[in-house]
Amino acid sequence: MPPTEPPALRADARRNRARILRAAAEVFAEHGAAASTEEVAIRAGVAAGTVFRHFPTKKDLLQAIIKDLLESLTAEVDTLAAEGDPATALFTFFGRMVEQAVEKKTVADLLAADTGVDIQVAGPVQSLQTAIETLLTGAQRAGAVRDDVRLDEVMALLTGACQGALHAGWPPDLQKRTLTIIFNGLRP
Amino acid sequence: MPPTEPPALRADARRNRARILRAAAEVFAEHGAAASTEEVAIRAGVAAGTVFRHFPTKKDLLQAIIKDLLESLTAEVDTLAAEGDPATALFTFFGRMVEQAVEKKTVADLLAADTGVDIQVAGPVQSLQTAIETLLTGAQRAGAVRDDVRLDEVMALLTGACQGALHAGWPPDLQKRTLTIIFNGLRP
DNA sequence: GAACATAATGAGTGGCCACTCATCTTGTCA
DNA sequence: TGACAAGATGAGTGGCCACTCATTATGTTC
Numbered sequence: 001m002p003p004t005e006p007p008a009l010r011a012d013a014r015r016n017r018a019r020i021l022r023a024a025a026e027v028f029a030e031h032g033a034a035a036s037t038e039e040v041a042i043r044a045g046v047a048a049g050t051v052f053r054h055f056p057t058k059k060d061l062l063q064a065i066i067k068d069l070l071e072s073l074t075a076e077v078d079t080l081a082a083e084g085d086p087a088t089a090l091f092t093f094f095g096r097m098v099e100q101a102v103e104k105k106t107v108a109d110l111l112a113a114d115t116g117v118d119i120q121v122a123g124p125v126q127s128l129q130t131a132i133e134t135l136l137t138g139a140q141r142a143g144a145v146r147d148d149v150r151l152d153e154v155m156a157l158l159t160g161a162c163q164g165a166l167h168a169g170w171p172p173d174l175q176k177r178t179l180t181i182i183f184n185g186l187r188p
Numbered sequence: 189m190p191p192t193e194p195p196a197l198r199a200d201a202r203r204n205r206a207r208i209l210r211a212a213a214e215v216f217a218e219h220g221a222a223a224s225t226e227e228v229a230i231r232a233g234v235a236a237g238t239v240f241r242h243f244p245t246k247k248d249l250l251q252a253i254i255k256d257l258l259e260s261l262t263a264e265v266d267t268l269a270a271e272g273d274p275a276t277a278l279f280t281f282f283g284r285m286v287e288q289a290v291e292k293k294t295v296a297d298l299l300a301a302d303t304g305v306d307i308q309v310a311g312p313v314q315s316l317q318t319a320i321e322t323l324l325t326g327a328q329r330a331g332a333v334r335d336d337v338r339l340d341e342v343m344a345l346l347t348g349a350c351q352g353a354l355h356a357g358w359p360p361d362l363q364k365r366t367l368t369i370i371f372n373g374l375r376p
Numbered sequence: 377g378a379a380c381a382t383a384a385t386g387a388g389t390g391g392c393c394a395c396t397c398a399t400c401t402t403g404t405c406a
Numbered sequence: 407t408g409a410c411a412a413g414a415t416g417a418g419t420g421g422c423c424a425c426t427c428a429t430t431a432t433g434t435t436c
Contacts, residue, residue, distance in 0.1 A: 153369060
């Protein structure tokens with residue numbers, strides 16, 4: 001059996017935990033992983049100690065946020081894979097991802113391995129990758145992407161575009177034009 | 189007249205200044221802009237105070253390094269423009285730049301505007317851009333790049349590739365394959 | 377080679393930030 | 407409703423780091 005379920009949280013604890021997660025998502029999105037835990041506590045309307053009671057380490061907090069983010073991205077990919085046109089779904093996702101990167105510094109920190117992509121988030125990362133792989137093979141079957149393009153190249157282009165867009169602050173139309181070039185490179 | 193030339197440095201001061209610049213280039217290349225000034229001082233074999241005598245602010249030191257880097261990159265572009273095949277010079281430079289980014293975190297910090305691309309380095313940045321523009325128009329005249337590709341798109345792809353390569357630590361063959369896709373996207 | 381300006385030194389200083397803990401508060405449950 | 411465990415609080419603590427300054431050393435000049 002799993003090593004004994006932890007006892008249920010008290011009502012106020014559950015409420016505060018949720019507040020902290022919401023606040024942290026906002027703060028890290030705005031200021032990146034460099035934002036202070038104090039800032040998160042303030043935004044959550046909670047004392048600093050409370051944050052550390054729920055997340056013993058800043059890294060734990062960051063990884064909780066990143067895990068959520070990964071899961072929502074994976075969900076988005078799954079939706080696209082199920083409902084979208086296979087010939088364009090991959091490209092649509094690229095656009096969405098770059099948009100997100102510009103508005104959420106968390107995305108960049110997630111992609112920049114140094115912040116600590118640890119065993120804790122390895123699973124979600126894997127899920128996202130396989131979801132994207134589905135998009136890729138779908139696009140290839142539809143003849144929208146060259147057959148010799150591999151997943152790691154797609155991931156590389158994706159991280160490059162996100163990092164570039166965030167750090168250099170690409171305006172929307174530059175995002176579009178740049179992605180168009182990349183898409184051209186992917187097409188047969 | 190320019191507001192009075194500062195008096196010549198003493199011999200030891202000149203020597204130490206050079207040492208500090210060399211040490212800083214190494215340290216920032218290895219650890220990025222986050223490296224401490226203390227570390228630079230140690231590597232230069234000099235007391236911390238001496239570093240601050242020559243560069244009153246850490247930012248000043250960083251910008252001096254970045255300025256050097258920009259100038260050497262510009263020189264490299266100029267050489268390529270003068271000697272290389274216009275049809276491939278732009279692509280060659282892309283490869284060189286990404287290589288550099290992987291081995292020098294300074295490059296990434298330079299491209300990540302937040303570290304402080306200030307008026308101080310605006311000139312060198314401009315020079316590099318115009319040099320790259322020469323490469324671009326050369327490649328377009330040679331029919332190697334589509335005519336509707338603009339400089340800002342090339343810069344965006346370049347920063348994206350560098351950021352991605354550094355942060356995700358692309359191995360050399362992934363660098364090559366990814367750049368190939370980008371080059372495909374640029375071709376007519 | 378003495379006098380003096382210029383430079384080097386390194387032990388502070390202050391600020392920021394992750395993290396702790398003794399104390400007080402509050403939800404829970406009999 | 408009272409007792410108690412679980413939780414919240416916020417003033418520390420320690421470590422790191424940019425930057426300072428009184429003191430000491432060294433190049434330069436006549």
